[in-house]
Amino acid sequence: MERTVTAPTPGARGTARPATDDRQPPSTLSHPLRVAIIGGGPGGLYAAALLKRLDPAREVTVWERNAPDDTFGFGVVLSDETLGGIEHADPQVYEALQQDFIRWDDIDIVRRGVRHTSGGHGFAALGRKRLLEILHSRCRDLGVDLRFRTEAPPGLAETHDLVIAADGINSTTREAHRQVFRPQVTTHRCRYIWLAADFAFEAFRFEIAETEHGVMQLHGYPYAPDASTVIVEMREEVWQAAGFAELDIQGSLDRCAKIFTDALGGRPLRSNNSAWTTFRTVVNAHWSHGNTVLLGDAAHTAHFSIGSGTKLAVEDALALAACLEEQPDLPTALQAYEDERKPVVASTQRAARASLEWFEDLARYLDQPPRQFAFNLLTRSRRVTHDNLRLRDARFTSAVEREFGCPPGTPPMFTPFRLRGLTLRNRVVVSPMDMYSATDGLPGDFHLVHLGARALGGAGLVMTEMVCVSEEGRITPGCTGLYNGKQAEGWRRITDFVHTQAPGTAIGVQLGHSGRKGSTRLMWEGMDEPLPDGNWPLVAASALPYKPVNQIPRELTRAQLTDLREQFTAAAWRAARAGFDLLELHCAHGYLLSGFLSPLTNHRTDAYGGTLAKRLRFPLEVFDAIRGVWPDERPMTVRISATDWAEGGTTGEDAVEIARAFAAHGADAIDVSTGQVVAEEQPEFGRSYQTPFADRIRHETGIPVIAVGAISSWDDVNSLILAGRTDLCALARPHLYDPHWTLHAAAEQGYGGPGVVWPAPYRAGSRRPQTGRTDAPKPRLTLGT
Numbered sequence: 001m002e003r004t005v006t007a008p009t010p011g012a013r014g015t016a017r018p019a020t021d022d023r024q025p026p027s028t029l030s031h032p033l034r035v036a037i038i039g040g041g042p043g044g045l046y047a048a049a050l051l052k053r054l055d056p057a058r059e060v061t062v063w064e065r066n067a068p069d070d071t072f073g074f075g076v077v078l079s080d081e082t083l084g085g086i087e088h089a090d091p092q093v094y095e096a097l098q099q100d101f102i103r104w105d106d107i108d109i110v111r112r113g114v115r116h117t118s119g120g121h122g123f124a125a126l127g128r129k130r131l132l133e134i135l136h137s138r139c140r141d142l143g144v145d146l147r148f149r150t151e152a153p154p155g156l157a158e159t160h161d162l163v164i165a166a167d168g169i170n171s172t173t174r175e176a177h178r179q180v181f182r183p184q185v186t187t188h189r190c191r192y193i194w195l196a197a198d199f200a201f202e203a204f205r206f207e208i209a210e211t212e213h214g215v216m217q218l219h220g221y222p223y224a225p226d227a228s229t230v231i232v233e234m235r236e237e238v239w240q241a242a243g244f245a246e247l248d249i250q251g252s253l254d255r256c257a258k259i260f261t262d263a264l265g266g267r268p269l270r271s272n273n274s275a276w277t278t279f280r281t282v283v284n285a286h287w288s289h290g291n292t293v294l295l296g297d298a299a300h301t302a303h304f305s306i307g308s309g310t311k312l313a314v315e316d317a318l319a320l321a322a323c324l325e326e327q328p329d330l331p332t333a334l335q336a337y338e339d340e341r342k343p344v345v346a347s348t349q350r351a352a353r354a355s356l357e358w359f360e361d362l363a364r365y366l367d368q369p370p371r372q373f374a375f376n377l378l379t380r381s382r383r384v385t386h387d388n389l390r391l392r393d394a395r396f397t398s399a400v401e402r403e404f405g406c407p408p409g410t411p412p413m414f415t416p417f418r419l420r421g422l423t424l425r426n427r428v429v430v431s432p433m434d435m436y437s438a439t440d441g442l443p444g445d446f447h448l449v450h451l452g453a454r455a456l457g458g459a460g461l462v463m464t465e466m467v468c469v470s471e472e473g474r475i476t477p478g479c480t481g482l483y484n485g486k487q488a489e490g491w492r493r494i495t496d497f498v499h500t501q502a503p504g505t506a507i508g509v510q511l512g513h514s515g516r517k518g519s520t521r522l523m524w525e526g527m528d529e530p531l532p533d534g535n536w537p538l539v540a541a542s543a544l545p546y547k548p549v550n551q552i553p554r555e556l557t558r559a560q561l562t563d564l565r566e567q568f569t570a571a572a573w574r575a576a577r578a579g580f581d582l583l584e585l586h587c588a589h590g591y592l593l594s595g596f597l598s599p600l601t602n603h604r605t606d607a608y609g610g611t612l613a614k615r616l617r618f619p620l621e622v623f624d625a626i627r628g629v630w631p632d633e634r635p636m637t638v639r640i641s642a643t644d645w646a647e648g649g650t651t652g653e654d655a656v657e658i659a660r661a662f663a664a665h666g667a668d669a670i671d672v673s674t675g676q677v678v679a680e681e682q683p684e685f686g687r688s689y690q691t692p693f694a695d696r697i698r699h700e701t702g703i704p705v706i707a708v709g710a711i712s713s714w715d716d717v718n719s720l721i722l723a724g725r726t727d728l729c730a731l732a733r734p735h736l737y738d739p740h741w742t743l744h745a746a747a748e749q750g751y752g753g754p755g756v757v758w759p760a761p762y763r764a765g766s767r768r769p770q771t772g773r774t775d776a777p778k779p780r781l782t783l784g785t
Contacts (some may be wrong), residue, residue: 010552031324032161032291033058038152040064042076042128043296043313043731044166045135050089050321052142061145063152068136069129074196074272075223077125077307078314085318091130096134100126102222109374110263111545112210112367120392123204125223131310138404162330163292164320166313169282171298181294183286189360191244192304193252193276195269199230206377207263208362208702211281214238215363217261219305230269231304232256233359239276249274279303279356281349287342288334295320300345302352305359306381312348316341350686351381357692364699368724370575371400376723382688386412386718404722407753412721414746414755417460417728419668419704421583421633424460424728425504426755427721428742431708431730432463432510432584432639434475435520441468441481443490451494454735455502458742458756461728462498462505464491466512466586467562469571472536473513473592478522478543482511483567488574504757508582509575510639511568511626515592516540516553516601528679539564541618542603547679561618564592565625572626576634583630585623587658588641589676593619597640597658598677600649612654616661627666637706638662639671642693645681652696659697669704670697671730688716695725706730714745 035051037044039064052060078097087094101124121377139146156163165173174181178309200222207218216234222496223229239245244252253269259516282301287294296313320337327333358380365376375397378384390397406415414426418762430451437446447464455462468481481487491509498507518529519535530550538553545552556564568585575583587593588768595601596618601607608618614710623638640662642655650658659670675681683689690709709727711717717729746756747766758766 031055031187032330032436032676033487034160035060035162035164036152036156036160037062037164037166038156039166039168039171039296039298040066040068040132040146040148041166041168042131042312043137043309045132045139046086046093046296046314047164047317047320048144049093049135049138049142050317050732051324052139052144053090054321054325056143056377059145060143061147062607063150064146065151066148068132068146068148070273073127074128074194074227075221075229076128076131076310077123077221079311080122082126082314083124084312085315088200089318089321090138093134093138096138097126097131100128100130100134102200102224104203104222107378108201108203108205108207109377110205110207111370112208113262114370116371116396117203118374118389118396119379123221125221125229127223127227128310130224157290157292158744159289164295164322165292165298166295167298169280169297169301171294173292174284174294174298174413177289177292180286180289184283184285185320186281186283188281188303188356190233190235190356191276191278192231192257193271193274195230195232195253195256195271195274197228197230197264197267197269198226199228199265199267200225205263207260208366209259210366211238211242211259213241215366216242216259217359217362217401218263220263230256230260230264232260233556235360236278243275246297251336252276269723281353283349287338291330291334293320293334293337295346299341300349302345302348302354305355306348306352306383308348308352311326312345314723315344323498328779347686350684350689351383354692355381361696364696366723369403370398371403372722372724372769375400376725378716379719379723382716382719385715386722387715400495400722409751409765410719410753410755411714411749413729414751414753415721416755418703419635419637422506422635424506426458426460426742427728428459428461428717428745429706429730430454430457430459430462430735431732432465433637433732433736434465434479434523436476436478436524438478438480440601441471441479441483441487442473443480443487443494447490448494448497449519451507452497452501453739455498455505455507456759456762457735457738457740458746458758459505460742461508463508463510463584464580466510466591467571469511469513469567472539473515473518473567475514475518475591476520476522477531477534479514482509482571482574482578484742485574488578491575491578491580498580502759506581507579508584508637509578509580510584510586511571511575512586513564514538515590515595516544516546516550517590523699540592541601541608544601544603558606561608561621565618565622568622569625569629573629576629576631580634582637583626583633584637584671585619585626586639587619587662588639588671588673589643590678591621594641594677598644598650600644600646600678612657616658620661620665623662623667624663636666637669637671638667639673641677642672642690642697643674644677645675645683646678649677652693655693656697656700659703660701663701663703667703669706669727670694671708672697673708686710687712688720691720691725698724698726704728708732714749717745718719 037048048060048062103124106117106119106414201220205220209216219231257269287299295316302308319340323337326762417424468479470483518538540553543555602615604650644650674690675683691707694707704727706728708730711729720726
């Protein structure tokens, strides 16, 4: 949320102190009077203007090593949110920007000569040089000392109250104190170059060129009535194969203009200090050191495909100025600035990372249907969603839905999906969730109510928790099992309820064995902590404890592997007799079969360890044994951890091969989760953060997938399904919060078709309950007293 920063009134704090050349010790007040800014880009200049406007007595000096009219790149795109902050903080800058903005609404996506247009997006851009001119003028009017063609002198932190390092991605300030800022710089896989064309695109244009060397893409947008920014991007190996490494800049201009001649209308391209480069994502652990603070690209970068570089820098300047006004001292102000901006930047960087990775892997999607490809591109960062896009351009979104096969008025999530002989009436899955509420492995009344409620809640498929194949294979004493007939009878009671009371809802069982993660306390008593007493012995692929506090498991012998395979087979046979519609084999999260797949947990030297093919051997043997007793018409799925989130562990490439192997043995879908394999993992959490792994498996193998991981809204489900990133979406916590999540999703979207059915006793609740009035008439008359 943007703060409103206003200029001080006459007589406000600090206005009585005149500018002086006397060198006083730096102040620790949050209202620094001597400010040095390193870097004359938009972020640094705007910070200078704000701080000088807030206190005219401040000495604000900007050091910029380039000339005033030097700039790298061409157009700058700013969002309405950023412009709103500028309007509140400095109306003069806002008005100057308004006079030069080029505005448009459409995005054109061109692939294989076909253009699809989506409208309602709302862009505003102007030339970067013009932006700098506006900020230069504003700074001079306010009395900021602008020093061009001048390197910032050393020792500024000793002679100034505040030093703002806005010196870009190659920040020398950041590097000088890297032990404090602790920067992490990630280099990505595409080469790109900023160019310009002397005409204005009618829309933001994405054009895909499939060349003999590989896929290339053009990002183009207008920034003046007669000029457009043109960015050409491609994978490093494509860039090398196409010979760009051997070309000078003019050669690159000519080659790019020829490749994208249709987009450019045969016009040439021009450069401005342009060079092929590779994007780098910058993240800093800390943003300030003493009285020095990072701003803009020195602190963070976000890929140009979501147009956030200048936006973030300007918003940094706004937040920093506000924090300096609000806080009682400089350390508190700088910490408040960092605390405010870091979450916003992290969110933007996650979106930017998703976007840049989509373009890195663009070739994966080229064979999608035309409109689905366009929708996939538009929603690549997960910030534009199905519902959001429908508000922007209902006609385009409806066309995508028709091409996908949605009946009129049917959201994508309520389209059916077939797995072998089972047709799910919608794409929502209640994800397996351990409840730790069984006694001696027996599912009881709690499980009946828990799973029964979710089945009544409208999901297409309801999954049990991991059901253990042996007593020793339990995670905790509260885990359910299918290792005796009494347990099978308990499960039959639940499947009968689902099939009778929630007809059309399928119920699946997930079979697994805890491996080295067994014999632990109930989750709320200490997750993954060993029992205080009564521990049972553990077995695993290798004799490696999950954590130092956990017991060391025994490495399984050949004879024990045979026994385990038989335990899985017997449990599957009981599951079939208990009436389950689908069976999922749990090969994820560090449990026994997952322990064979990961090189971090499988150190065996026999036929079941070593290469990925050998690590797959035992899980595939178990799968084959189960498939042999599981009814042929009922589907089987496999849950895998597509990455261990740890160095040396399972990779995305491994996950694709694991999925292919199980599919070759008869798996009908892959349930794609991640992590929980080793305690030292470092997951990259975020909204829908695991779905890219499902997306990759689906597109590289053609195998149906189930996506999981922080999918929290029906809008997310619609977006993922319609973009073709997954076939089914499994949700866990949303179904704990709301057992009727799917029914409510239908009601909120105004959907009442066959994809979800309200149970007869619940139909009276199929509309959102009324609340108190919020539309009371406003006063029309004011009566005097």
